[in-house]
Amino acid sequence: MLTIKCPWCGDRDLTEFAAGGEGHIARPLEPATQSDAEWGDYIYTRKNTKGIHYERWMHAQGCRRWFNAVRDTVSDEFLAFYKTGEPAPKVEGDGS
């Protein structure tokens, strides 16, 4: 069973969480001036990383807070957890 560490609640079972996809994608500050191509890039384009992936999770069945996690998409191992707004921790093996 996979365990995920919520920054507030601590170690909890995977079934309590909802995955939110790639993290650190900033919403355009001036939506009105975005071209269709730029909007498409913001909405759809993802890195689809093989290896170290920075992503968003939500503790859906618990405290309902969003947070960030670093996961290796090959081994499915979680490497770090941090709150939204905190800088991404540097993880060993991160080539990006």
Add this chain to the structure above:
Amino acid sequence: MVNTTFDVSKISPLDGMVPPVGGVSLREKSYVGKINLRGNVESGDFGHIVESVLGGFVPTTPNTVVHYGDLTIFWLGPDEWLIHTPEGGQGDLIDRLRAALGDTHSAVTDVSDYFVVIEMRGTDCRDVLARGCSLDFHPRSFVADQCAQSHFSHANVLIHQINDTDFDVQVRWTYAQYLWGFLAEAVENMAA
């Protein structure tokens, strides 16, 4: 003409549910007033305004419970709390909170009829809860006045440990019969 008026607030989804026979007794804690409170305690006046109304600061340690007089306050999130009041006490407290908070960025919501509280009493509570919930209920990791939001089978629940053996479980109204049925069956299976 038939009189069709009745007191809607006195209807429970658990009316008529049969309590199990075994090491844990189940009972609905009826008509508890419940208030959802949201605001930022890390900056601004919110924390101290709420403190002046409740008689103490809201719990800031995750998954803990505090008691002030007849109020019980649960940590739900870093900016979210649940307040249990005695029956009928929620309206007055909501008015006082809203009056005190004024324009302070906050939300005070009456959720009394949104949730049902089931009292679990007896020495086997931890084992019964473990049948449907992945949390560690061992006394070394789950102690009195600790609470946790999780899921019991498919039902989203708020579990509150009352003392060394007893628990209260709060569940959404529409899931109450499902949860009661699951708990009752677990209790009777353990007794068999």
